[in-house]
Amino acid sequence: MLTNVLIGGKAGQGPNVLANIISEILVKTGYYVFLSREYESVIRGGHNYNILTFSDTKVYSNENKIDILICLDDNTELVHKSKIRKETLVLRNKDNKENIYFAGKLLKILGFDFKFLEIEIKKLRNFDANLKNAKEGYESENSKFNLKTSKNKTNYFMNGAQGVKEGALKGGMDVYFAYPMTPATSLLSELAEKQVENNILTLELENEIAVFNAAIGSAITGAKSMVGTSGGGFDLMTEALSLAGIGEIPVVAYLAQRPGPATGVATKTAQGDLNIALYSGHGEFSRVVVAPGDPIESAELTSALFYLSQKFKIPCLILSDKQLAESFYTLNGKANIVKSEKLTSLKRYNSYEHLDSGEATEDTAIVEKNVERRLMKANEIKREVEKLETCKVYGKGKTLIVGWGSTKGAIFDAIQGLDARFLQVLYLEPFSDKIVAELKKADNIIVVENNATAQLANLITAKTGIFIKNKILKYNGLPFYSDELKEEIKKRMK
Amino acid sequence: MENLNTMIKPTWCPGCFNFQILTGVKNVVFNELNSGKKRDEFAIVSGIGCHAKIFDYLNINGINTLHGRVLPTCFGIKIGNPNLKVIGFSGDGDAYAEGMEHLVHMARYNVDMKYIIHDNQVFALTTGQSTPTTEIGFKDKTNPLGAKLNPLNPIKLMLSLNVGFVARVFADVKSVEDVLKEALKYKGFAFIEVIQPCLIFHQDTGFKERIYSLQEAKHDKTNITEALKKAEEFDYNDSKSKIPTGIFYQKEREIFEDKFEQLKKLKDKKMSWKDIKR
Structure with a gap:
């Protein structure tokens, strides 16, 4: 019964609010919902839309085909014309009604009791007007789905940024520095909201250069320090990332990707920054790079990075993207949080190659020894990381699909019913032996990435010598949809 | 007795005015230690350039950070532990070229820290290029046509x-000592520009003869209009005008650390984030 609802309108018309209300009701009544949000760099006007996919079984992505299309403005139907099929139910806004009116309509179409909507409307402003609107919409339709409701007590609805927030708070973060940049800003807002209650501090500084350098300052006093940005901002941080390398200073960085180069497509999604996460910063030093695929993994891996960065005194990076950070997932169960101590103390640090006591040196023997010591750490880090969950394998089929980060949801949904299994890489650096073993025993590998150059496939080749010919790449700013991905995988299966 | 020396032999040129700054700072910190302060209550940060070597010669916790990033690093240290007394050191290249973006904002933040700029009007460690405070006409290998x-x-x-503590002194031990002592008493961002010739790359234009003391001249340091007038007397370009030194302006305003409940709590309990168990 997988159903896709696309809700579109102008920025300011509130398609997002409408989508959230219906999602909340569906999750509460026992359904699985995956809700994504597409918007433009426009504050009022333009075209924004949400795709709400729901099912009575697990679902972690949207499909390309649309079952219900809600057009808050005329433009929505034009933009999404190609997705409309004979069976698609199209709701148009001839009388210029508000989003809440359509929430009423949709609720009735799905077959829910009105009381569920009333509860949600209470959370909004203008209760009376909204209630009247919603009722009017509700009464204008007939139920078409007759969805049954069951009491769900354990499923919850969460996005990737909220997952990182949970991991940061439970992982013991003290201070978070950032400069606003989509799609990383949502984490800053999430953390800022209850900072006093949580006894953490979030600060917005003049630019990303100040952000990372301030994090270095607070980190050397022993505070668990974190920064967040997207690709362009991360570029500005990389000089200081290199300082964290030579200074052996623990900073956790959240890198939420969007399409580049440069300003790229500011409000869309991409996985184009794996290379900079792995290789940015001049000189040679150790780091850890992780890529969660859902909000629970976001929490788990973020907490693990606080542990690893403190233990090994290294910079650590969480790769996310707009799709993961801003999409809502229906989840169950708790994140396995890694707790850690604060192991850094104020002493004498240096950006120059330095003596143990902190003073700069050009002594070639010491330089060589320091370089080797810092790189030797990579072995210890790898040993430690091997104890953690570095990858996951889903399914038992013959073809091996490989992916990382936010594509997890679409791949997981796409392989259902196929003779394929899915290897999800969680730790990209260090590169685990378990991943190598999985790759070596596969005879048909397909890599799926939201970028144009298959950066994971290239990493795999570099680490294992395995060349992956089958690549499914998408780089138009949109995430993978499970139905289109399934077709692409089928074409490449032996 | 505490010793602020490190094992490193200074590599500044013989007679370099940076020695004067080093001794002045050392004397002040030494006095603080003698009056009961602990060495680990201090943190120092230097950037990149000749000035930055001061970190190697001053055995106090902190970091010799990246070029231009002294201020955000000091800021971060104060955020990490608002109880620390933080002194930042920059050269004119570090502060006014590479680090200008931070200087402007640090003035807004008004964190309680002291900032000493070793201004010799030249990039010395890279062998003599012009900086933002170099006078017009200055010639070097990269500016053969003159600045x-x-x-x-x-x-x-x-x-x-609107910085609440603005001072300029000439690079002699006594002046550095006097102004830093005052700056440490001041609660907020204290800006101290130390003018100095560079013996190798930027000749002395007779600083010693040209300077006069604002305080001896009965300058009213609470008067911003007067301060601005005094600031106009030397434009860093001409080689003849008198150069006022001392404190141009001093006025306390609310510091950054007091604006955030979380930091205030740390200050009140004399704690840092490191002491917070989660």
Whole structure:
């Protein structure tokens, strides 16, 4: 019964609010919902839309085909014309009604009791007007789905940024520095909201250069320090990332990707920054790079990075993207949080190659020894990381699909019913032996990435010598949809 | 007795005015230690350039950080532990070229820290290029046609940004000592510009003969209009005018650390984030 609802309108018309209300009701009544949000760099006007996919079984992505299309403005139907099929139910806004009116309509179409909507409307402003609107919409339709409701007590609805927030708070973060940049800003807002209650501090500084350098300052006093940005901002941080390398200073960085180069497509999604996460910063030093695929993994891996960065005194990076950070997932169960101590103390640090006591040196023997010591750490880090969950394998089929980060949801949904299994890489650096073993025993590998150059496939080749010919790449700013991905995988299966 | 020396032999040129700054700072910190302060209550940060070597010669916790990033690093240290007494050191290249973006904002933040700029009007460690405070006409290998731009007047800039402690001294032990002592008493961002010739790359234009003391001249340091007038007397370009030194302006305003409940709590309990168990 997988159903896709696309809700579109102008920025300011509130398609997002409408989508959230219906999602909340569906999750509460026992359904699985995956809700994504597409918007433009426009504050009022333009075209924004949400795709709400729901099912009575697990679902972690949207499909390309649309079952219900809600057009808050005329433009929505034009933009999404190609997705409309004979069976698609199209709701148009001839009388210029508000989003809440359509929430009423949709609720009735799905077959829910009105009381569920009333509860949600209470959370909004203008209760009376909204209630009247919603009722009017509700009464204008007939139920078409007759969805049954069951009491769900354990499923919850969460996005990737909220997952990182949970991991940061439970992982013991003290201070978070950032400069606003989509799609990383949502984490800053999430953390800022209850900072006093949580006894953490979030600060917005003049630019990303100040952000990372301030994090270095607070980190050397022993505070668990974190920064967040997207690709362009991360570029500005990389000089200081290199300082964290030579200074052996623990900073956790959240890198939420969007399409580049440069300003790229500011409000869309991409996985184009794996290379900079792995290789940015001049000189040679150790780091850890992780890529969660859902909000629970976001929490788990973020907490693990606080542990690893403190233990090994290294910079650590969480790769996310707009799709993961801003999409809502229906989840169950708790994140396995890694707790850690604060192991850094104020002493004498240096950006120059330095003596143990902190003073700069050009002594070639010491330089060589320091370089080797810092790189030797990579072995210890790898040993430690091997104890953690570095990858996951889903399914038992013959073809091996490989992916990382936010594509997890679409791949997981796409392989259902196929003779394929899915290897999800969680730790990209260090590169685990378990991943190598999985790759070596596969005879048909397909890599799926939201970028144009298959950066994971290239990493795999570099680490294992395995060349992956089958690549499914998408780089138009949109995430993978499970139905289109399934077709692409089928074409490449032996 | 505490010793602030490190094992490193200074590599500044013989007679370099940076020795004067080092001794002045050392004397002040030494006095603080003698009056009961602990060495680990202090943190120092230097950037990149000749000035930055001061980190190697001063055995106090902190970091010799990246070029231009002294201020955000000091800021971060204060955020990490607002109880620390933080002193930042920069050269004119570090502060006014590479680090200008931070200087302007640091003036807004008003964190309680002291900032000493070793201004010799030249990039010395890279063998003598012009900086934002170099005078027009200055020639070097990379500027064979002579520097063409008007120099920046850092004092005027700081005053215009409402910085609550703005001073300039000549690089001699006593002046550095006196002004840093005052700055440490001041609660907030204290800006101290130390003018010095570079013996190798930027000749002395007779600083010693040209300077006069604002305090001896009965300058009213609470008067911003007067301060701005005094700042105009030397524009970093001409080699003849008198150069006022001392405190141009002093006025306390609310510091950054007091604006955030979380930091205030740390200050009140004399704690850092490291002490917070989660």
